[in-house]
Amino acid sequence: MKYKLGTMAVAGLMAASPVMADLVFPSLSYRTGPYAAGGIPFADGYADYFTLLNERDGGIGGVATRVLECETGYNTEKGVECYESTKGEGALVYQPLSTGITYQLIPKATADDIPIHSMGYGRTSAANGDVFSHVFNYPANYWNGASAAVNHILDMNNGDISGKKIALVYHNSAYGKEPIRTLEKLSEKHGFELTLLAVDHPGQEQKSQWLQIRREKPDNVIMYGWGVMNQVAVQEAANIRFPMENFIGIWWSGAEIDVTPAGDKADGYKALALTAVGDDFPLYDDLQKYVVDAGKAAGAGDQLGTVPYNRGIYAAMLAAEAVKKAQEIHGVADITSGMMRDGMEALVITEEVMAAAGLPNFGPTFSVSCENHGGEGMVAVTQWDAGAGEFVQIADFAPTDMSVIQPLIDEDSAAFKAENNIESNCN
Amino acid sequence: MLYREAGDFSTTYSQDSQTFPIRFDRWRYYAVLFVAIFVIPFMVNDYWVNSIFMPFLIYSIAAIGLNILVGYCGQVSLGTGGFMAVGAYACYKLMTAFPDVSMFIHVLLAGGITAGVGVLFGLPSLRIKGFYLAVATLAAQFFLVWLFNRVSWFYNYSASGQINAPERDTFGILITGPNTEAWATYLFCLIFTVFSAVVARNLTRGSVGREWMAIRDMDIAAEIIGVNPLRAKLTAFAVSSFFVGISGALFFAVYLGAVEVGEAFGITKSFLVLFMIIIGGLGSIFGSFAGAAFLVLLPVLLKVVGVDWFGWPTDIVAHLNLVIVGGLIVIFLIVEPHGLAQLWRLAKEKLRLWPFPH
Secondary structure, eight states, rough: HHHHHHHHHHHHOOOOOOOOOOEEEEEOOSSSSHHHHHHHHHHHHHHHHHHHIIIIIIIIITBEEEEEEEEOOOHHHHHHHHHHOOOOOOOOBOSOOOOHHHHHHHHHHEEEEEOOEEEEEEEGOOOOGGTTTTEOOOOOOHHHHHHHHHHHHHHHTOOOOTTTTTEEEEETHHHHHHHHHHHHHHHHHHEEEEEEEEEEETTTOHHHHHHHHHHHHOOOEEEOOHHHHHHHHHHHHHHOOOOGOOOOOOOOOHHHHGGGGGGGGGTTTTEEEESSSSSSSSSHIIIIIIIIIITTOTSSSTTTSSSSHHHHHHHHHHHHHHHHHHHHOOOOOOHHHHHHHHHTTTEEHHHHHHTTTTTTTTTTEOOSSBBBSTTTTTTEEEEEEETTTEEEEEEEEOOOOOHHHHHHHHHHHHHHHHHOOOSOOOO | OTOOOTOOOOSSSSHHTTTTSHHHHHHHHHHHIIIIIHHHHOOHHHIIIIIIIIIHHHHHHHHHHIIIIIIOOOOOOOOOOHHHHHHHHHHHHHHHOOSSSSSHHHHHHHHHHHHHHHHHHHHGGTOHHHHHHHHHHHHHHHHHHHHHHOOOOGTTOOOTTOOEEOOOTTTTEESSTOOHHHHHHHHHHHHHHHHHHHHHHHHHHHHHHHHHHHHHHHHHHHHHHOHHHHHHHHHHHHHHHHHHHHHHHHIIIIIIIIEHHHSSSSSHHHHHHHHHHHOOOTHHHHHHHHHHHHHHHHHHHIIIIIITTTOOOOOHHHHHHHHHHHHHHHHHHHTTTTHHHHHHHHHHHHHHHHTTTE
16 A cells, blocks of 8 residues: 555655556565465566656656556466456556466456556467467467477587477466477478477476486477476486586476476576676666665565576566557557557567667567567577576577467467457457 | 244145155255345355355366266365366366357256266276275366376467467356456356256155165165166266366366366365265265355455464464364264264254253
8 A cells, every 4th residue: 555655655756647646567476385486586576667757757758657566376267356456457468477377368358448568478379460460479479489499409519400309398288388389290390200298287296207208318408497397307317417508498497496496417508588687787787776765665675686687677567668658659658458459569678678778688579560479589598507506597598489370379369269259359 | 943843734745755845954054045046146245256256166066066076976086176177178168169059058968078078087987886986986087187288289289388368258148257256156156056956856855866875875775676786886977077167167267267287186185076975975965065065165265364463473374274174074074974964964963942942
């Protein structure tokens, strides 16, 4: 309440408009449960960025922002409750950070004219904006991730991986199953052999999966894990002495907290990345000055600079840029969720935009259009340096194999379109 | 003063054996039904239906179903989540295979299919009892979840393994999908809840229910006086699974709209429904409602009070919720093992004499 009054006071002072308008960003976070390890830093980063905008710039375009946090515990039922309780407050965009909740909100939010930004998660075929009018998954999606992992393995093997064995260790849920079809197509194309190993929620029990890896000795392991599953998997890989440089996690399996429990044995573990690593950006100086030193940091304020925190910052930055775009298109400062959707659809992230936001070279450049809600799908690769205790970017943002991914997106979205009688969004 | 039977004369047997023999109680029941059917639908919005009424109604059906098996027939089951999943996937397959059929029929058929599966998993109950049966139903829980994860026919070969409820209607009114009206989904669930409660109540006080209770109280004695244990146990499994299946179908199609079997119908769901009937009261229809209301409403209430009123951090409130629910379960088991239903009974006794207790 205090916080709410505070932001309202700021809005009252700064806003050009006489009404106490604000831009509402619901944050369906999870600070409890087996996935909290990733949920806390992301939620902190998301909230801190908007606090910074309020403190430093007085909001976006003169209108203060307000983050409505609602605890989901990664649970779909609570996600529905959170959605229903926050949408009436003028929510602009939902970022549920859960593939399960995203699936649930796609039809609901579309009917309520509220956009969803599932950044690097959610339904991959939502990249086809012609079918999914209100869902965005730029800058990259799960299938880009699968392709990027295979591309990296190709690079390691001088472009030839025929006859190699690759195992996919995945969270046995919609999230983990997403890349399977892409990897199957890629295995046909490149001639590698794919083994699928499912890990059930929450992922603490993986002995049998790693026993199988030990027996079958795959050349590479790709992991789609989240929460406590990551730490267990890295530990198990270390236990069977699986060569860490051949173990690649998706961007959700690449946080500091995932590898530190395994200690030095985790050295060399690789993970894909959506953003640059570390806190060596001009934005962090402002964060320190306006948010941390002012005592306004979300949560415990100890997550700055970690990978999921940076991703929260990035998600908030993209949302803020979309708001600016929407304000520009419609000429109103206090935008609605429908205008927000238009802003997201016209979003262009260039190097200048990122530099202006204090985050030069932080993420890939991309542009969104009506047909393409997924951006260009550029993915980087990072590697864990246990000695220094940090992830190091070892490959720059590189394109993925859209010749395989695009037909899959078209196929899956066409099925959804037919199933639900959806009209074309573009034209 | 309230709940007094004075002046309430039964002149026929049917009057004597009705569900609410006391006139005041009967009128209270009619009043609740009247409010639920004719007042609430005109007042609700999306938030009230999706966050409060719908989960309450759907969990009530599941609790009634489990109560028949555990509370009335004494067969401990930990497979509720799995049976709800059967209802949900049956409903999904029916909805996608026969798009023009009314949702009422789909939900009832889903219940019927679940009843069949329930009977199948109830067969071991003829040989094993107590904890061993609990373990056998636990196996059903894990097997069913594994099955729906593994066999892609059940989720129509979708890439993610999720099932999504397409738009379906009944009598031209949309019941599933995103464009439903709050009152329509509420009434749809309410009809099934009232139907389940009335059927369950009438079954449990008839000959079938007496057989169940005889088996529960002492199965050997029941067999000696002529109760067929095969029939009694299997009907209990069938009826129980029928209701649980209906609740699973509604849970997926009307309430959530998209589910993933491991997350929505995991072992935690089985325990949640079991806690509902333990807190509510074993062997009581009212207890099923009370337990469902308690476990559905308490987290929402705590959230509203903690986060929206006091502005506490969301994680503190979420943890507090676990502490309070856990503490209350322990307190209930110690202080009132018969649950909220017994408290209600005692309150009625007290109210009958109030304000002159002597």
